[in-house]
Amino acid sequence: MPLVDIRQMAAEAAAESVGLGAFNVVLLEFAYAQVQAAESVNRPVILQLSQNAIAYHGGRLAPLGKALLSLAEEATVPVAVHLDHAEDVDLCRAAVDLGFNSVMYDGSHLPDDENRETTARVVEFCHAANVAVEAELGEVGGKNGVHDPSARTDPQDAAQFVTDTGVDLLAVAVGSSHAMTTRGAVLDTDLIRDIRDAVPVPLVLHGSSGVPDDGMVAAIEAGMTKINVSTHLNVGFTGVVRDILNGDETVVDPRKYVGPGRDQVRDEVARLLNLYARR
Numbered sequence: 437m438p439l440v441d442i443r444q445m446a447a448e449a450a451a452e453s454v455g456l457g458a459f460n461v462v463l464l465e466f467a468y469a470q471v472q473a474a475e476s477v478n479r480p481v482i483l484q485l486s487q488n489a490i491a492y493h494g495g496r497l498a499p500l501g502k503a504l505l506s507l508a509e510e511a512t513v514p515v516a517v518h519l520d521h522a523e524d525v526d527l528c529r530a531a532v533d534l535g536f537n538s539v540m541y542d543g544s545h546l547p548d549d550e551n552r553e554t555t556a557r558v559v560e561f562c563h564a565a566n567v568a569v570e571a572e573l574g575e576v577g578g579k580n581g582v583h584d585p586s587a588r589t590d591p592q593d594a595a596q597f598v599t600d601t602g603v604d605l606l607a608v609a610v611g612s613s614h615a616m617t618t619r620g621a622v623l624d625t626d627l628i629r630d631i632r633d634a635v636p637v638p639l640v641l642h643g644s645s646g647v648p649d650d651g652m653v654a655a656i657e658a659g660m661t662k663i664n665v666s667t668h669l670n671v672g673f674t675g676v677v678r679d680i681l682n683g684d685e686t687v688v689d690p691r692k693y694v695g696p697g698r699d700q701v702r703d704e705v706a707r708l709l710n711l712y713a714r715r
């Protein structure tokens with residue numbers, strides 16, 4: 437089916453108090469797995485490609501980006517294709533030109549005024565192309581490899597940020613930290629509720645890999661809508677690949693270990709999508 441607008445997906449999910457799974461694609465296999473999983477549980481899914489992942493793929497957006505758009509078109513469930521953590525405004529423009537229907541401009545590392553000003557500029561050209569924009573207020577830790585769950589977004593400031601910039605979704609800092617390989621993060625669910633009540637757009641949780649299942653269900657009930665997961669899938673994928681390679685030194689065909697890794701990602705994404713839908 438054609439790409440589905442993330443704003444529509446998020447509004448529906450928020451109205452139902454369920455979460456919307458957004459999974460990072462580091463290799464094409466991850467995207468296959470994510471779409472297959474979404475189809476198997478009949479849930480929408482967001483495929484996201486980060487500026488970092490694009491750098492890994494030689495700084496080229498189009499090869500993997502076009503593959504994601506093609507997978508989305510062939511999918512039997514609603515799919516959005518999202519540029520994640522873009523700090524480069526030109527990359528946001530390139531993603532819009534290629535056909536992505538959602539962009540995260542990440543100016544959270546910038547001085548506050550500059551973050552607002554640049555985000556508003558990105559919103560202007562994205563909205564002109566009917567592309568949704570997510571931004572981040574209150575930098576979620578861990579992007580530089582240092583875990584820091586201490587950042588917090590102020591609810592009134594978040595509301596003002598949405599007014600100043602016109603963003604469609606807002607990533608907020610509520611206790612998670614990026615790139616955790618264990619699931620011990622404790623989220624501030626009271627703060628999530630306060631931000632949800634103050635802010636007119638759906639909220640996004642970054643660094644979701646560190647959040648245990650029960651904490652995630654509570655966060656969704658409190659008002660989190662788009663749930664971004666990356667590292668947790670990498671942990672599962674790599675664990676399966678490592679076991680196979682450690683168990684058989686004669687294996688040389690990558691399909692013999694990448695394939696099972698891909699299937700592990702598929703099964704975990706399906707499980708998470710059901711958890712986010714609270715079923």
Ligand code: G3H
Binds near residue numbers: 460520614643644
């Ligand atoms: O934008 C992507 C997410 O915030 C992923 O974070 O690797 O900690 O799950 P994570």
Ligand code: ZN
Binds near residue numbers: 614
């Ligand atoms: Zn993130």
